Amino acid sequence: MTTHDPALGSSAPSPEAPDEQLPDAASALDIIRAQRAAVRDGFEPDTRVLFGVWGVSWLVGNLVLYSTARSTPDHTPAGWSFAIYFALLAAAIAVTIVHVIRRSVGVAGPSSTSGAMFGWAWTIGFIGVFLVMTGLTNAGANPEIVNLGWSSLSCLLVGVLYLAGGALWQSRVLYVLGGWIVLVGGASTLAGLPGSFLVMALAGGGGMLLGALASHVREYRDAR
Amino acid sequence: MTEAELDPVIHSQARLRVVATLATFPAGDRIAFTKLQQLLDMTPGNLSTHLRKLEEAGYVDVVKSFQGRTPVTHLSLTSRGRLAFEEYAAAVTKLLGGSS
Numbered sequence A: 001m002t003t004h005d006p007a008l009g010s011s012a013p014s015p016e017a018p019d020e021q022l023p024d025a026a027s028a029l030d031i032i033r034a035q036r037a038a039v040r041d042g043f044e045p046d047t048r049v050l051f052g053v054w055g056v057s058w059l060v061g062n063l064v065l066y067s068t069a070r071s072t073p074d075h076t077p078a079g080w081s082f083a084i085y086f087a088l089l090a091a092a093i094a095v096t097i098v099h100v101i102r103r104s105v106g107v108a109g110p111s112s113t114s115g116a117m118f119g120w121a122w123t124i125g126f127i128g129v130f131l132v133m134t135g136l137t138n139a140g141a142n143p144e145i146v147n148l149g150w151s152s153l154s155c156l157l158v159g160v161l162y163l164a165g166g167a168l169w170q171s172r173v174l175y176v177l178g179g180w181i182v183l184v185g186g187a188s189t190l191a192g193l194p195g196s197f198l199v200m201a202l203a204g205g206g207g208m209l210l211g212a213l214a215s216h217v218r219e220y221r222d223a224r
Numbered sequence B: 001m002t003e004a005e006l007d008p009v010i011h012s013q014a015r016l017r018v019v020a021t022l023a024t025f026p027a028g029d030r031i032a033f034t035k036l037q038q039l040l041d042m043t044p045g046n047l048s049t050h051l052r053k054l055e056e057a058g059y060v061d062v063v064k065s066f067q068g069r070t071p072v073t074h075l076s077l078t079s080r081g082r083l084a085f086e087e088y089a090a091a092v093t094k095l096l097g098g099s100s
Helices: A006-010 A025-043 A047-070 A079-104 A110-138 A143-169 A172-191 A195-223 B013-024 B033-040 B044-056 B079-097
Strands: B030-032 B060-067 B070-077
Touching (some): A025 A079, A025 B013, A025 B033, A025 B079, A047 A079, A047 A143, A047 A172, A110 A143, A143 A172, A143 A195, A172 A195, B013 B033, B013 B044, B013 B070, B013 B079, B033 B044, B033 B070, B044 B060, B070 B079
Antiparallel strands (some): B030 B070, B060 B070
């Protein structure tokens, strides 16, 4: 015992001595920063995952629709291409829900409640789209209107939900992407068939993949 | 202001990590013991020891409940604990800035 730090005097010696080391001011700040980052990485939805999954789903799904619609006389896509489109859409929704739920495990309270409500909003929203389109089809809407309706309403819903998510997690990237999807979805109907699928694939899916890239670059920069 | 004047309850490597982690969540959120342990990479015994000290100081609220038949412990910072952490963080920043 050659040195005596007066700071140690106030805290009683305890059995778990190694953890009782008192950090100096600089390492204390480092600890605070590191824990904040650890919590953010472990809990907040990873925008790269969400953008990536939705980007691939839309790019591939809409390109398939476009390529089959181009070769038919009335510009409606083949049935099997819709199967691929909806399978990709369902996969993207499933990944989103699982990702958000897995991240919120272990937390109870306001954050997890908003996370769960946000997750359910997707399912409820798509049921609404399904009902509207079924109604329009039953009312005698022609195939072009039905096709444009499905893709633009889905776009509108996903975009608005991203806007809501951006507001919820105060994420500008998510918010900007949501706005982009809403506008692309709306504008794609102006292109008519089959051009609307191409607009959705490139501007919609491509835009989301650019969003994934932008958010990856930001993560990488923050991590340094 | 010197390092000796910093809140002794928080001014320890392990407890600072615990408090900083809990403070990152918005007020009202409760974190499961196992999730906290995973975030901190601490042994259950070690984490319990530090949580007890924080609870005695009135900084951490411990709620035990059951999820089905499994007992779960949820932890959150009390408003007093959150205030103490904010004051600690401000004091440390001031110390580094050289002004006292």
